[in-house]
Amino acid sequence: MTDGPSGSERVPSRDRRRFPGISSRAYEHPADRSALVALRKLSGFDTVFKALSGLLPERSLRLMYLSDSVRVSDQQFSHLNDMLRDACYILDLEKVPPMYVNQDPQPNAMCIGLDEPVIVLTTGLVELLDEEEMRAVVGHEVGHALSGHAVYRTILLFLTNLALKVAWIPLGNVAIMAIVTGLREWFRKSELSADRAGLLTGQDLQASMRGLMKLAGGNHLHEMNVDAFLAQADEYERGGDLRDSVLKILNVLPRSHPFTTVRAAELKKWAASRDYQRIMDGHYPRRGEDKDTSVSDSFKESATHYADSVRNSKDPLMGLVRDIAGGAGDLGGKLRDTVFGSGRAGGTGRQDPGQPDADGPESSPGR
Numbered sequence: 558m559t560d561g562p563s564g565s566e567r568v569p570s571r572d573r574r575r576f577p578g579i580s581s582r583a584y585e586h587p588a589d590r591s592a593l594v595a596l597r598k599l600s601g602f603d604t605v606f607k608a609l610s611g612l613l614p615e616r617s618l619r620l621m622y623l624s625d626s627v628r629v630s631d632q633q634f635s636h637l638n639d640m641l642r643d644a645c646y647i648l649d650l651e652k653v654p655p656m657y658v659n660q661d662p663q664p665n666a667m668c669i670g671l672d673e674p675v676i677v678l679t680t681g682l683v684e685l686l687d688e689e690e691m692r693a694v695v696g697h698e699v700g701h702a703l704s705g706h707a708v709y710r711t712i713l714l715f716l717t718n719l720a721l722k723v724a725w726i727p728l729g730n731v732a733i734m735a736i737v738t739g740l741r742e743w744f745r746k747s748e749l750s751a752d753r754a755g756l757l758t759g760q761d762l763q764a765s766m767r768g769l770m771k772l773a774g775g776n777h778l779h780e781m782n783v784d785a786f787l788a789q790a791d792e793y794e795r796g797g798d799l800r801d802s803v804l805k806i807l808n809v810l811p812r813s814h815p816f817t818t819v820r821a822a823e824l825k826k827w828a829a830s831r832d833y834q835r836i837m838d839g840h841y842p843r844r845g846e847d848k849d850t851s852v853s854d855s856f857k858e859s860a861t862h863y864a865d866s867v868r869n870s871k872d873p874l875m876g877l878v879r880d881i882a883g884g885a886g887d888l889g890g891k892l893r894d895t896v897f898g899s900g901r902a903g904g905t906g907r908q909d910p911g912q913p914d915a916d917g918p919e920s921s922p923g924r
Contacts, residue, residue, distance in 0.1 A: 573760050574837060575647050581704040583841040584753040588746040589704075618669065622677060626657040634658055637678070640692050644699040644758045654702050656695075658683060664772055668698045674707035685771050689764035693755035700754020706747050745815045752824045757836065762828050766821055773817040790822035 576583075622628075629637045637656065645653045654674045661679035664686075668674050676698045686694060701707060756765050766783050774781055793816070815823070827833055835841065 573643075573647055573758075574839075575649070576757065576836065576839075576841060577649050578843045578845065579649055579836075580842040580844045580847055581700070581750070581754075582847065583836055584700065584757060585704060585750040586746045586753075589750045619675065622657045622659065622675065626659040626677070629656040629658060634683075636688070637683070637691070637695070640688075640695045641676070641699070643692070644696045647758050648696070648699055648703055648754065650699055650703050654699075656698075666694055666698055668701035668707045670707045674702040676702070685776055686768055687764075689759060689761050690768035690771065693759040693761070693765045693768055695755075696758020697751040697755035699758065700751040701747070703754065704747065704750060706751070748815055749820065749823050752820055753827055753833075756824060756828060756833075760837075762825065765824055769817050769821045769824075786818060787822055787825065790816075790818035793818060 627633050629641065631638055637658070641656050642653060644650075652673070654668070654670075654676055656676040656678065658678050658680060662681045663679060664682040665679045666677065666682055668676050676695075678694070678698075682694065683691070752765070756762060759765060763783070766786075767778060770778065770781050770783070770786050773786070
């Protein structure tokens with residue numbers, strides 16, 4: 558493969574399957590895909606957002622990374638440069654995006670930019686992950702670039718900063734925060750898409766799992782177990798009552814990323830799916846077919862996904878939604894028993910509603 562500014566021939570460091578002409582639709586989460594297909598079909602959308610480039614701090618960001626970070630190349634962080642070219646080779650991304658390493662102890666990575674994507678890795682992440690784990694991360698960011706997520710991520714960063722600046726104005730940030738909340742909900746789904754791209758790049762599920770575990774618990778793999786980690790995701794989903802379901806929603810709203818255990822469980826589920834196997838067998842949507850993609854079909858697929866999620870979810874709130882949809886008889890009694898318990902002690906059939914609750918730990922941002 559001829560790639561990058563040097564025009565040198567690069568191939569993956571070990572034998573990995575390549576996906577010529579792969580469309581990002583192959584790995585995108587249904588909710589992410591339906592939003593992107595609609596935006597791509599919207600006439601003039603790209604022109605409008607490129608017109609915003611004068612308002613968005615993209616030039617400033619590029620200059621900042623160029624002047625105060627280390628640009629990855631054959632001379633600097635050459636092992637990361639090899640991973641980047643490998644990822645672009647495997648996912649068939651023709652133009653290799655520039656990548657920088659930024660001094661920051663917080664493990665993180667991002668892909669931003671309107672005109673062209675830029676990938677940024679923090680030193681905390683580089684120091685935390687081994688080669689195969691990092692390969693999945695680089696593939697994750699290349700997946701963002703291939704999907705066009707960088708544009709919306711840049712807008713999200715801009716609007717979040719703008720909301721902070723106008724917070725002192727009465728009601729000044731209400732509309733902005735409404736948009737930010739919607740973008741965050743979409744971006745959480747886009748992270749699941751990028752996790753899949755990372756798996757297609759590294760083609761090592763265990764490495765992807767290890768990387769997510771390290772993001773949650775640091776560099777202590779000898780103290781962690783993949784099965785136990787995934788069991789946490791199951792406990793998180795099924796545990797508690799309706800109050801806990803509401804707390805889960807409130808905890809995730811300010812985040813741009815899903816919780817780490819949830820990401821691990823979602824990725825493992827996708828890796829075991831027929832969709833993943835078909836891609837690995839060479840059967841996947843091609844980029845040349847993107848223009849013929851049906852918006853309505855994408856929305857139907859997204860709606861089907863959410864319906865399946867509600868139907869199969871173990872969360873108490875989703876269980877109540879199923880009962881409502883199914884026309885459950887005594888909804889009032891069921892809601893009361895779900896929230897306050899169905900015990901019969903003391904003849905009341907309920908726990909004391911004044912009993913204090915134990916709140917879970919605060920959420921922290923992740924890659």
